[in-house]
Amino acid sequence: MNSGYYPKIIGFLCNWCSYAGADMAGTSRMSYEPNIRIIRVPCSGRVDPILLLKCFQQGADGVLVSGCHPGDCHYNEGNYHARRKFALLRDFLDYLGIGKERLRVEWCSASEGQRFVDKVSSFTKEMAELGPRSES
Amino acid sequence: MNLYISRDDLMRWLAQLLRERILLAPVRVEGLILFQPVSKVEEVALDFANTTLSPKEWFLPPTETLFSMQRNDGQPQLVPSMVEKDVVIFGLRSCDAKGIALMDSPFLREPADTLYQERRTRTSLIGLSCRQAQPECFCTSVGSAPNDSSHVDILLTEIEDGYIVQVITDKGKALLPQALVESEEALPPPPELQAVPTKAVTQAVREFFNNPYWGRLADRCLHCKICAYVCPTCYCFDVRDYFNKGNLERVRSWDSCQSAGFTRIAGGYDPRATKGARLRQRFSHKLLYFPEEFHDIACVGCGRCVKSCPVNIDIREVMSDLEQLEAKSGS
Amino acid sequence: MDSELIQQIRNQARDLLESGTVKGVIGYERASDGLTARPAFAYEPAAVERLIFDETCTHNLVIYLRDKKAEKMAIVVKPCDSRAINLLLNEKQIKRETLFIIGVTCPGVVETSWNYKGQTLQARCQTCQLSKPLVYDFLVEREPVEWPKAVPYLNVQEMENKSIAARRGFWLEQFERCIRCYACRQVCPGCYCPECFVEQLDPLWVGIRIAPKENELWQIMRAFHLAGRCIGCDECERVCPVAIPLSLLNQKLEKKVKELFDFQAGLSPEEQPPLATFKKEEKLGFEE
Numbered sequence: 001m002n003s004g005y006y007p008k009i010i011g012f013l014c015n016w017c018s019y020a021g022a023d024m025a026g027t028s029r030m031s032y033e034p035n036i037r038i039i040r041v042p043c044s045g046r047v048d049p050i051l052l053l054k055c056f057q058q059g060a061d062g063v064l065v066s067g068c069h070p071g072d073c074h075y076n077e078g079n080y081h082a083r084r085k086f087a088l089l090r091d092f093l094d095y096l097g098i099g100k101e102r103l104r105v106e107w108c109s110a111s112e113g114q115r116f117v118d119k120v121s122s123f124t125k126e127m128a129e130l131g132p133r134s135e136s
Numbered sequence: 137m138n139l140y141i142s143r144d145d146l147m148r149w150l151a152q153l154l155r156e157r158i159l160l161a162p163v164r165v166e167g168l169i170l171f172q173p174v175s176k177v178e179e180v181a182l183d184f185a186n187t188t189l190s191p192k193e194w195f196l197p198p199t200e201t202l203f204s205m206q207r208n209d210g211q212p213q214l215v216p217s218m219v220e221k222d223v224v225i226f227g228l229r230s231c232d233a234k235g236i237a238l239m240d241s242p243f244l245r246e247p248a249d250t251l252y253q254e255r256r257t258r259t260s261l262i263g264l265s266c267r268q269a270q271p272e273c274f275c276t277s278v279g280s281a282p283n284d285s286s287h288v289d290i291l292l293t294e295i296e297d298g299y300i301v302q303v304i305t306d307k308g309k310a311l312l313p314q315a316l317v318e319s320e321e322a323l324p325p326p327p328e329l330q331a332v333p334t335k336a337v338t339q340a341v342r343e344f345f346n347n348p349y350w351g352r353l354a355d356r357c358l359h360c361k362i363c364a365y366v367c368p369t370c371y372c373f374d375v376r377d378y379f380n381k382g383n384l385e386r387v388r389s390w391d392s393c394q395s396a397g398f399t400r401i402a403g404g405y406d407p408r409a410t411k412g413a414r415l416r417q418r419f420s421h422k423l424l425y426f427p428e429e430f431h432d433i434a435c436v437g438c439g440r441c442v443k444s445c446p447v448n449i450d451i452r453e454v455m456s457d458l459e460q461l462e463a464k465s466g467s
Numbered sequence: 468m469d470s471e472l473i474q475q476i477r478n479q480a481r482d483l484l485e486s487g488t489v490k491g492v493i494g495y496e497r498a499s500d501g502l503t504a505r506p507a508f509a510y511e512p513a514a515v516e517r518l519i520f521d522e523t524c525t526h527n528l529v530i531y532l533r534d535k536k537a538e539k540m541a542i543v544v545k546p547c548d549s550r551a552i553n554l555l556l557n558e559k560q561i562k563r564e565t566l567f568i569i570g571v572t573c574p575g576v577v578e579t580s581w582n583y584k585g586q587t588l589q590a591r592c593q594t595c596q597l598s599k600p601l602v603y604d605f606l607v608e609r610e611p612v613e614w615p616k617a618v619p620y621l622n623v624q625e626m627e628n629k630s631i632a633a634r635r636g637f638w639l640e641q642f643e644r645c646i647r648c649y650a651c652r653q654v655c656p657g658c659y660c661p662e663c664f665v666e667q668l669d670p671l672w673v674g675i676r677i678a679p680k681e682n683e684l685w686q687i688m689r690a691f692h693l694a695g696r697c698i699g700c701d702e703c704e705r706v707c708p709v710a711i712p713l714s715l716l717n718q719k720l721e722k723k724v725k726e727l728f729d730f731q732a733g734l735s736p737e738e739q740p741p742l743a744t745f746k747k748e749e750k751l752g753f754e755e
Contacts, residue, residue, distance in 0.1 A: 050664070050672055050688050057680050071747065080745035084728075087751035088694055088742075091723050095627065096687065097635025105753050134632060165644070166710050188708060189646070198646060198677035271500065271582050355531070356506040360650035362708050374675050389675040395649070397666070411534070443581045446650055446706035447526065448498040448505035 007061035007127035009036040011120070012051070014044045014079075017068035020110035025117050032117040033124040036064065043067065044105075045078025049089050052103060062102045062127040064120070069107040079107070101130060140319035142298040143182075149313040150226060151177045157222040160194055162187050171225065180226065185270050186438060190368035191225055191232050192239060195255050198365075198390045202251065202375070205384040217251060223259040224311065231275045231436040233263055233287035235368025241430040242371065260307050263288035269327040272439025274452055277332040280436055283323070295321050332452045333459040334433065340458035341424040347461065351412030353454070356447040357394070359411060363418065363449070364392035366440040369426075372398075393417050419454055472571070473520055475607045476543060479569055480515040483541050489567055490538035493528045494518040500582040506531065518543075520607075523584055525576045527551055527700045529656045532561050541567040545576075546597035550698035550733025551656035553601060557736050560659055570603025574612035580705075590714065591701040593617040601734065620722045622715055638683075644709040645682040651703035651713055652689060657696045657732075664688065686716065694720040695741045698733040727751060 013019040019040045025032065041047055044067025055063050065086060073079040086105045094100035106119045141149065153159050154177065161180040163172040169184045171191045204215045236256075243252040266273075266282035275281060285291040289308030292299040300323055301316060303309050364370040374391040377384055391398065394414055400406040408414045426434035435451065442450050480492040496507035496517040504523040508531075509515050520543065528542055529551035544552065549570065555561045575592030578585030594617050599606065626634060649665075652658040665673045665685050673684050690713075697717045704713040724730055728741040 049691050050684060053684055053687060057683070077745060080747065081742070083749070083751055083753065084742060084745060087727060087753070088720065088723055089691065090752070092687075092691065092694075092720060094631070095634065095719050096638050097631050097633075099631055107753075134635065168710055199675075352508070355508040358530075358650060358653035358706075360653040360706070361646075361648040362650050362706075365646050365648050366708060376675050378674070387676055389677050390646070391675075392648075442499070444708045445581075446654055446702075448500075448503075448581065450499040453499050 005128060005132065007035055007124065007130075007132070008059055009062045009064060009120075009124060009127060010055045010060045011036045011038045011064040011066065012041050012044070012047045013038055014046075014067040014074070015040055015042050016074035017072065017110050018044075018066035018106070018108045018116065021066075021108045021112045021116040024110065024113035026113075028113050030113055030117045032120050035124050035127075036120055043073065043075050043078035044082040045073070045075070045080075045085075047082065049085065052089070052093075056098055056102070056133070061130075061132055062104065062123060064104045064106065064123055066106040066108045066116070066119070069109055072109065098133070099130070101126060102133075137318045138321060138323065139301040139303065139316045140295075140298055140321065141292075141301050141313070141316055145313070145315040146292075146299060147177050147180075149315065150180060152313060153224050153226075153311065157224050159224050159226060160191070161226040171227075182227075184227075185268070186229050186232070186440070188440070188444070189366055190235055190438065190440065191228060192235060192368050192371070194223065194225065194259070195236060195239065195252055196243070196371055196373070196390075200251065200388055202386040202388050204386070207382045219251065219254040219258060221258075223255070224262060225259060226262045226264075228261050228263045228288060229266055229438070230263060230280050230282060230284040230287070230291075231273075231438040232368050233261055234275075234280045234284065234436045235438070236261070237287040238369045238426075238430070238432060238434055238436070239371055241426075241432075260311055261288040261290075262308075262311070263291040265291060265293040266327060267294055267324065269329045270439060272442040273329055273437060274332045274439065275437035276329045277334050278433050278435050278437045282326040282329070293323055295324060332437075332455050334455055336462050337423045337433070337455050337458050338427050340462045341420055343465070344458065344461050345416070345420070348412075349457065349461065350416035351410065353449065353457075354411035354415035357411055357415050357449055358446060359394050359396055359414060360446070361390075361392035361395055362444050362446065363441040364394060365390060366444045368436055368438055368440075369422070369434045393421070415449070419451070422451075423455075469521070469609065472607055472609050473518065476520055476569060476571070477515045477518050479605050479607075480509060480518060480541060481512045483567055484509065484512045484515065488539065489541045491535070492518070492541040492543075492569075493531050494543040494569075495520060495524040495526065495528075498523075498581070502582060502584050503579045520571055522575065522577050523579050525579055525589065525702070525705060527654070527656055527702050529555065530654060532566065533656075533659050536561065536565065539565050539567065541569055543569045543571060544600050544603065545571055545573040546600045547573075547591065547595065547698065547700045549600035549602050550597075551700065553733040553736045553738075554657060554696060554698055555659075556602075557733075557738055557740070563736070566604075568600070568603040568605070570600035570606045572599045572607070572609055572612055575614045588614060589701065589705075590617075590622075591699055594619040602736065620718060623719045623722055626715060626719070639679065641711050642682045642686050643679050645677075645686060645711060646709060647677045647682065647685060648708060650706040650708065654702045654706045655693070656698065656700070657693050658689070664692075686711070686713075690716040690720060693717060695724045695728070695730060696732050697721055 052063050067079040090100045090103050104123050108116050158173050160171050161174050162169045163179050164181050168188045201217050205212050243249045285304050289305045291302040372391045373388050375388050377386050399408040422434040483489045492509045494507050495504045498505040527548050529548050575588040673681050701714045730741050
């Protein structure tokens with residue numbers, strides 16, 4: 001990270017896959033950037049767009065939503081709905097002047113500790129490069 | 137002989153006021169005219185009919201913190217809200233000035249609303265007479281007039297190249313610039329306005345409280361909050377406490393009796409659950425309850441509700457309908 | 468005003484009321500300015516003489532059906548309004564058998580506000596693809612109508628072409644002006660939640676403050692709640708007292724929904740709205 005800018009990243013991780021994946025990264029002692037603050041949700045489909053807007057309003061520089069791989073949702077179809085919702089929301093956020101890069105959607109299973117680490121790392125670096133939002 | 141100021145000198149005077157105080161004036165914003173604080177006198181609009189929102193927002197803001205409570209060494213400490221600077225409102229129409237005077241009744245009687253009171257004390261009003269009436273105007277039917285000077289500190293009336301200046305109060309006198317001259321120009325007569333029947337409305341609202349008229353009228357009402365929010369004399373509000381890390385902020389925001397659930401109480405009962413009951417309340421408050429309490433109809437004839445209502449609920453039509461109900465009932 | 472057309476509407480309305488087929492007729496009448504229109508409710512045969520129809524009849528009357536669910540009502544609809552009927556039928560908010568739909572072929576409506584009647588058609592009419600209502604029980608006969616078919620979404624594209632900072636500045640300025648009168652919500656056929664999220668106190672999603680942050684949440688989330696549901700009547704934009712360009716928000720989502728899911732709301736009473744359904748395999752722009 002350069003010039004002392006420390007992006008704040010909020011992560012919404014679904015309990016059954018992504019949160020467990022993050023847990024696995026932890027128990028395997030894999031290290032990754034500490035910028036992310038994790039919020040556990042039952043399913044990526046539960047993540048309401050208003051939660052993401054509030055994150056941005058309260059100072060988040062980037063938001064990561066991670067759920068089970070499509071087809072593997074613990075609740076069968078939550079992540080299918082999430083996929084559609086966030087496809088629209090990313091584009092809409094861009095239109096509103098909150099860049100689409102600031103919302104990242106990933107699918108990460110319980111056994112993919114390394115994948116979780118890779119995704120968080122790349123997202124954090126991307127946010128550091130993007131810089132803070134102009135009007136925060 | 138009247139006092140007179142040229143347009144150029146008026147601009148210089150406003151620029152001088154701007155240096156010492158907050159100057160609120162009509163400003164063009166996205167095709168609307170709104171009272172806003174100006175940073176340069178060039179922003180002031182001089183040719184306009186009236187603003188979309190009334191100036192009441194500068195006495196009763198859409199949102200304000202009534203007070204906050206902060207923890208200081210574990211002890212709660214009350215932090216009152218402050219009004220920061222002296223204000224001059226320029227370009228106020230007589231109807232709106234009357235609107236402020238009407239709001240004084242509920243807000244200044246003991247115990248006074250201290251925030252409103254402080255804003256009122258520290259604000260001076262420079263009125264602008266209407267040389268033309270708009271199709272929605274009816275101030276003369278509700279106790280005002282296009283050139284009514286009763287509720288302003290200074291009243292300006294536009295004539296060729298400048299304005300006749302009437303100094304009404306000592307507060308106004310304290311604002312005056314050097315550049316006033318005397319003029320032999322007479323005050324022009326005010327424009328003629330349509331007349332709306334208002335003599336019998338208070339009695340009619342009382343008498344026809346249970347009439348199905350209100351339900352029929354409310355059929356098309358959207359129950360949004362536009363009429364209450366654009367009105368110079370509506371003042372309903374909601375209050376809520378916000379907590380954050382052990383600190384409390386008590387916030388007051390505009391609300392409207394029109395919206396569904398406005399009168400819903402704990403337990404779920406709602407005395408004004410129907411559209412008709414809510415719409416009736418608007419007119420009952422303005423035409424009956426407020427006059428009973430404060431001896432004046434809570435309507436200044438500015439016509440903003442007439443212009444802004446998306447479904448054309450027209451208070452003048454309501455007054456006329458009430459008069460007809462009265463006539464039919466043979467009273 | 469086309470008196471032939473109006474006579475058809477009045478005759479139909481009178482018949483329905485006299486026979487007791489409907490409890491009331493929802494249509495249009497002349498407003499108090501003598502120039503524009505306003506919604507009208509006729510419950511007795513004699514009252515139908517107030518009904519009119521012309522290029523000032525901009526209101527989407529379908530919103531009034533939600534209050535009158537228990538009774539059979541007749542309603543005058545333009546093609547855009549009929550999309551709202553389909554939307555509400557699809558979302559099970561109204562029952563088809565409680566409606567008698569008097570459809571009118573519409574050449575477009577002009578910009579109006581109280582005591583003002585514009586010369587040009589509203590933007591939504593210029594891009595309208597419907598020549599007659601999609602659903603009706605009686606179609607008012609008139610000459611075939613022609614109206615300019617402009618290219619849709621040009622405003623949206625213009626906004627998309629601005630820089631991200633310019634867009635941010637633009638929208639912040641617009642949301643700042645909002646006074647939370649909720650006229651946009653009240654006039655919208657798609658906004659019918661008994662308790663709107665903005666009024667929920669527990670959890671307190673937005674709160675009562677009328678201030679830029681709260682306004683932003685309100686505006687963005689209402690638009691998003693209409694994604695794939697907005698039928699493009701643009702009434703929200705017309706009624707906004709502080710001139711917020713709401714169609715610029717709603718049409719952006721409409722455009723994206725069309726692009727991603729090939730879907731437009733209200734074209735049929737039985738359809739699969741994109742945010743209520745899904746496909747197991749679809750590429751929507753995320754690396755998998």
